[in-house]
Every structure is written in C-alpha cells, then in structure tokens.
Amino acid sequence: MADQPSNSASVVLNMSATKLHLIIAGLWLSLFVSAMDTTIITTGLIKISSEFQALDQAAWLVTAYLLTYNSFLIITAKSSDIWGLKATILSFSAFFLVFSMACSAAQTMTQLIVFRALQGIGGSALYSLVFVAIVKLVDPSKIAFYSGVVSSVFALANLLGPVLGGVITDRTNWRWIFWMNGPIVGTAIALLLYAMPGLSNGKSSKERFRDFDVVGGALSVSWPIPLLFGLQEAGVHYEWDSAIIIGTMVTGVVLLAVFGLYETWATYRTKLDALFPVRLLENPTTVATLISMFLLGMPFYTMFIQLPQRFQSVNFTTAERAGILLLPVTLMTPVGAVVAGVMDRWIAAEYVLILATSTISIGIGLLSSLPVDAHISNATYAYEVVTGFGLGLASPPYFIFLYTSIHERDASVGTGSLNMVRTLGGAVAVAICTALHHSLLQTGLADFLSPEQISSVKESNGLVSSLPAESRLRLGRVFGSSYKKQLQVVLGLSLLNCVVAIIIAGIRKRAGTFGKRPVRTEENEFMKTAEKGGGGGGEQVVGAKGSSG
Structure with a gap:
C-alpha cells in the first residue's frame, strides 16, 4: 500500500525537530544492523560451520549475504518510488527481522545459508532506503550533517561486528548473533512507524509501477548467482574443468550480457525507468x-x-x-x-x-x-x-x-x-x-x-x-x-x-x-x-x- 499523498516539500518544512531526530535514530539503527551483519559472523564462521560439519562451506555464510545484499541495492531503492518510502522501509525491516530469526533457528548448514541469503535482501533494502530517506526527508542545508551522523554506523559496525561476533561465539550460543537483531530492528520499526511521514508525488501505485523496470530487476539478480557459485565451488566440490563449473560460470556471463543488452534497449528505446x-x-x-x-x-x-x-x-x-x-x-x-x-x-x-x-x-x-x-x-x-x-x-x-x-x-x-x-x-x-x-x-x-x-x-x-x-x-x-x-x-x-x-x-x-x-x-x-x-x-x-x- 502506498503512502498517503502529501506534498514532500511541505512535509519536510513542517516536520518538528523531535520527529526528525526520532526518524534519524530509527534510520541509524536500521543501517547499523544491516552493516553489522556483514561482519559480525566472520569471527564465528569456523565454530558455526564446524557444528554443522561443513567447514568447507563456511564462506557461503558471508557470500550468500553479500550476494543478495549486492544484487538488490538498486531494486529496493527504486521500490520506494512505487509503494512509498515509509511502507517500503517498514516492510523490508520486518522482512530482515523475520529471516534473522530464521537464521537463529536453522538446523542445517543449507538452511542457514538460504536464510542468510534472504536476510541479505532485507539488509540491502535497509542500506539503500536509509540514504533515500535522508535525501527525501532532510532539509537540503542539513543533509551533509545528518548523512555524516548516519554514516558513523559503518565505523561502529566494523569495529563491533568482528569483536561482538567472537565474544558471542566463544562465550554464549552463536545463535545470539541473529537473536540480538530482534530488539534492535523492533525499536527501529517503532520509531519509524511513529515519526516518519508519508510521501507521495500524487500518482497511484499502479501508475508508478508502469514505469518500473521489472525485467531489468529480475535480470540484475539472476547473473551473479551462477557466476559466484562457479567461483565458490571450483576446486572445492567440483574440478575447474567440470561441466557444472563451466556451465554455471558461462550461464552467469551470458545472463550478464543479456542484462546489459536489455538495459541498453530500455534506456534508449523505451520510456521505462x-x-x-x-x-x-x-x-x-x-x-x-x-x-x-x-x-x-x-x-x-x-x-x-x-x-x-x-x-x-x-x-x-x-x-x-x-x-x-x-x-x-x-x-x-x-x-x-x-x-x-x-x-x-x-x-x-x-x-x-x-x-x-x-x-x-x-x-x-x-x-x-x-x-x-x-x-x-x-x-x-x-x-x-x-x-x-x-x-x-x-x-x-x-x-x-x-x-x-x-x-x-x-x-x-x-x-x-x-x-x-x-x-x-x-x-x-x-x-x-x-x-x-x-x-x-x-x-x-x-x-x-x-x-x-x-x-x-x-x-x-x-x-x-x-x-x-x-x-x-x-x-x-x-x-x-x-x-x-x-x-x-x-x-x-x-x-x-x-x-x-x-x-x-x-x-x-x-x-x-x-x-x-x-x-x-x-x-x-x-x-x-x-x-x-x-x-x-x-x-x-x-x-x-x-x-x-
């Protein structure tokens, strides 16, 4: 459901300082969990994968998250133009939370890798939408300041992630790496639900969806998967010259070429965004x-x-x-x-x-x-x-x-x-x-x-x-x-x-x-x-x- 129509400029001008600060706090927490989940698991990889007797698949716990985190950055940013910024960021926050809890409950390495990939989609959305929100909601003269405040997340996440992951893995249960996202994301959702205004350019969701590059979005997430699979598994479970490795890597390259050709056509020959x-x-x-x-x-x-x-x-x-x-x-x-x-x-x-x-x-x-x-x-x-x-x-x-x-x-x-x-x-x-x-x-x-x-x-x-x-x-x-x-x-x-x-x-x-x-x-x-x-x-x-x- 799209946000209710409102004049964006008026909303920004009329927003109280208290609500703006609550929004920034919510955005900060959202970006914090998104950034920290890229590094917090690194120091626990050996212990987690050893518990599942799958040390040779340890890197996939990082790669799976990075793969979807990378692939959905542009799509999730553009999705806010269709369904509205507030509805989109709240929906993806809930999505991230659900699959964080799924990761904590995983019973096999395969389950954990799949849930990490889905969690990465939510993390990607939080990353991209936080900066979209700053541009849309903050007065232009203060964008630099608030961007700096929110960007401080990366320094803290990089600092705390590996250390916190190691402490949790060694002293408690590694599943707390994912359980701890619950109260953080829950707090962020509550702050944004209360303080964030609805923004709209007056168009319906149907009108805005017409210009969305759906095919390009699907192609953008299809080519990295086989390519990264080939790079990850070559020399581990399959030989470099095996049919599976050659097939997946060729598929990835071909899909990348198709994505490039389609986007060229969409850019110059259509009215699609x-x-x-x-x-x-x-x-x-x-x-x-x-x-x-x-x-x-x-x-x-x-x-x-x-x-x-x-x-x-x-x-x-x-x-x-x-x-x-x-x-x-x-x-x-x-x-x-x-x-x-x-x-x-x-x-x-x-x-x-x-x-x-x-x-x-x-x-x-x-x-x-x-x-x-x-x-x-x-x-x-x-x-x-x-x-x-x-x-x-x-x-x-x-x-x-x-x-x-x-x-x-x-x-x-x-x-x-x-x-x-x-x-x-x-x-x-x-x-x-x-x-x-x-x-x-x-x-x-x-x-x-x-x-x-x-x-x-x-x-x-x-x-x-x-x-x-x-x-x-x-x-x-x-x-x-x-x-x-x-x-x-x-x-x-x-x-x-x-x-x-x-x-x-x-x-x-x-x-x-x-x-x-x-x-x-x-x-x-x-x-x-x-x-x-x-x-x-x-x-x-x-x-x-x-x-x-």
Whole structure:
C-alpha cells in the first residue's frame, strides 16, 4: 500500500525537530544492523560451520549475504518510488527481522545459508532506503550533517561486528548473533512507524509501477548467482574443468550480457525507468570509477573475512581473540575516511585516490609477508593499521568523481551502482580466496594427513586439538601458506587499482574536471546539474566547482 499523498516539500518544512531526530535514530539503527551483519559472523564462521560439519562451506555464510545484499541495492531503492518510502522501509525491516530469526533457528548448514541469503535482501533494502530517506526527508542545508551522523554506523559496525561476533561465539550460543537483531530492528520499526511521514508525488501505485523496470530487476539478480557459485565451488566440490563449473560460470556471463543488452534497449528505446541507465557508461570517468570501486571491494572484504580466519587457523586463537586482533583495521578505516575529507580541502581527490590505493597495496603486501608459524608477530598490528588507513582514505574520492561526472537525475542510481560494484568485488574476492584455499590445502596436507583426516580438517576444526603437537604446527603452517598466497592474489588486484586510479586522474584532466567537487547550488536542491567548463566536449557534471588540486 502506498503512502498517503502529501506534498514532500511541505512535509519536510513542517516536520518538528523531535520527529526528525526520532526518524534519524530509527534510520541509524536500521543501517547499523544491516552493516553489522556483514561482519559480525566472520569471527564465528569456523565454530558455526564446524557444528554443522561443513567447514568447507563456511564462506557461503558471508557470500550468500553479500550476494543478495549486492544484487538488490538498486531494486529496493527504486521500490520506494512505487509503494512509498515509509511502507517500503517498514516492510523490508520486518522482512530482515523475520529471516534473522530464521537464521537463529536453522538446523542445517543449507538452511542457514538460504536464510542468510534472504536476510541479505532485507539488509540491502535497509542500506539503500536509509540514504533515500535522508535525501527525501532532510532539509537540503542539513543533509551533509545528518548523512555524516548516519554514516558513523559503518565505523561502529566494523569495529563491533568482528569483536561482538567472537565474544558471542566463544562465550554464549552463536545463535545470539541473529537473536540480538530482534530488539534492535523492533525499536527501529517503532520509531519509524511513529515519526516518519508519508510521501507521495500524487500518482497511484499502479501508475508508478508502469514505469518500473521489472525485467531489468529480475535480470540484475539472476547473473551473479551462477557466476559466484562457479567461483565458490571450483576446486572445492567440483574440478575447474567440470561441466557444472563451466556451465554455471558461462550461464552467469551470458545472463550478464543479456542484462546489459536489455538495459541498453530500455534506456534508449523505451520510456521505462531503466534499472541501470546505460548512458552512465558513456562517460569514461564513470566507467573507470566503477572499475576502481570493484577492485577496492576486494581487499576491503578480504580483510574482514579472511584475516580473522587466518588468526584462528594459523595462530590458533579463539574467535573472540580474532575479533580483537582485527581492531587495528576497523579502527583505522574511519580515521582514513576523516583524513580524506580534510585532505580534500587542499589536495585534489584524484591524488588522494592514488595515495590511498598505493597505501592499500603496501599494507596488503606487508600482510602477505607475515610468518606462517603460530606466533603472532608484532608487525601484524602495524600492517593492519597501514591497510585500514588506506581503505578508509580511498572511499570519499569515488563519490566526488561520480557526482562531478553524471547528471543530477542519475545521482541515486549512480550511488547504488558504486555500492553494488564494491560489494560484488568483495564477493568475487572471497570466492577466489576460498577456491584457492581448498586447492592448496588438498596439496599441502597430503604429506602428513590421511585422506580421511584432510576431509575432517576441511569440514571442522575439531580434529586440530587431537593432533600431535608437531602435526598441529605443520597444519598451521599449511594454512599460513594458503593465506599468504591469497593475499598475494589480492595484492596483484590492489596494484591494478593503482593503475586504474592513475588512469582516472588522466581522464579527468583531459575532460577538464580534475580537482572539481560537487556542491549545492540552491536551497531547494540537493545537487544541480551544470555544464562543464573546459575540454571534453559537452560532458555534463553535477554541481562541478573548480578547485586548484
């Protein structure tokens, strides 16, 4: 049911400060659970999957959530245009809550993976709709402030997620990871139900549904599933050259091509509101920015997913301890983002991104050089600080590039696309690392473990404590060598991103947008499209304003 018609501008102007603050609190809590559920489970993966005797499927608890979280970002944002913002955000909050409880009640690994995928749809909606709500409900002059308040969620979620997941896993029942969402989401629903106004442009739901790109939406969630399945299972349950792996990966690529062709037709040949307007790809800056963000997602998610598993498998720490050891990364990421915001006043965003990608590469390279024995080197903390700072430093420039190279009408879909490619990059990286890990384990463990023991090690960590001391140390070294190889692969992709960052700087310099920033130009507009002044011929930018970089 759509929200009751009302004048959006009048609603925003007449909203009391108390109601606005209640709405912001509700949005903050919604985004908090959405963001935290991407990381809170990472430090509990080994214990959860071992309980189900399915250690080789552990990464799917993260990948399943990321897959749907990534695939539904744009669809859920657009759904608010059909059924109304309030009804949509409340419905998806309830959806997220239901499948959080389903995860807590799962009796098999398959059930848990399926429920995590469905929970990811709700998390994706909360992520996208929170920022839609800020743009629609907050006075333009205060959007920056309230966006910053809500965005503080990510720093806290990244900080608390792994630690809280480890504490819960070690000291209570891992199911509390999902049970705790109940009171948080319930509070958010109550706040939004009471305080959030109904917004409408006066059209009926039927009229608004006519322009919705239903086919594009279906295609957008169909191609990642077979592609990620192939990457995840290759070398684990199926050989790389098996019919199942080749078939699923080819299917994923074909569906991606079909999605691209359909969106091209919808953009240029119909009056549909295309899910992904292909005109965005006419701008070289936008294309390069999306590619770079995809590559950034790879080290970002590798840190928060693979590193805690390394601490437990190589250094034999508890899940709780693994979360604490991850603190240098989680603490430095928001610090890097703040520093990037300060640097933007004096240094062009292009230079900031080049510095950030270089810093990430140095950090990943250092982490890949860690010893493979059980002792935790003190250098680990310094290497994490470098990597975390670089990851935070990299985030702000992408939005500056986006908003100074696209039309105002594409700002929301552009933002959703950036979030989508970063998450997809992370999912691909995790899948590649997992496939590489299982391949290397099969080779490395064969020297001192029987086939039955190797199978047990892949399924559960329960065997480790029963092994002789020497075999246990050798096992840790094999795991350490595997994680070293994984980080070396991620290092190569991070170095590639350095090259892409330099290319972005060159493209923007030729286009005359180097060093420009998005700005508000009028009180009643969030952003305003302006003609670019300088070479590149007719490219339009959003609120471009020159700066000396």
